[in-house]
Amino acid sequence: MATFADHDAYIAAAPEPFRPVLANLRKLLAATLPDAEEIIAYNMPGFRIGDSMIAGYAAFSKQCGLYLSPTAIAAHADKIAAAGLKATKTGVTFSTRNPIPDALVKSLARASRREHGV
Secondary structure: OOOOOOHHHHHHHOOHHHHHHHHHHHHHHHHHOOOOEEEEEOOEEEEEEOOEEEEEEEEOOOOEEEEOOHHHHHHOHHHHHHOOOEEOOOEEEEOOOOOOOHHHHHHHHHHHHHHHOO
């Protein structure tokens, strides 16, 4: 498994169809969490404030994922389902055919931040 120095390297190594989606996700998270530090944790790009990982994202062979606090996911379960997306306890999966809506990314990131109290 490859290791990545930063978000740019991660996005560049992702399957080509996912690169624009990941770049947009990064831009949205950076704008919503302007005081967060961009990090690589568990070989995945993420945004951390202090010791709290607020959000992370990843690309796989057929889909991408946005990873947040369980409370943020639970609080937005209806919006996630309405967007036609699948959620786990800590993540939302999406594809290039059905990307996660920008407004939902922002709401989820803000909710995850609130849960962490930062």
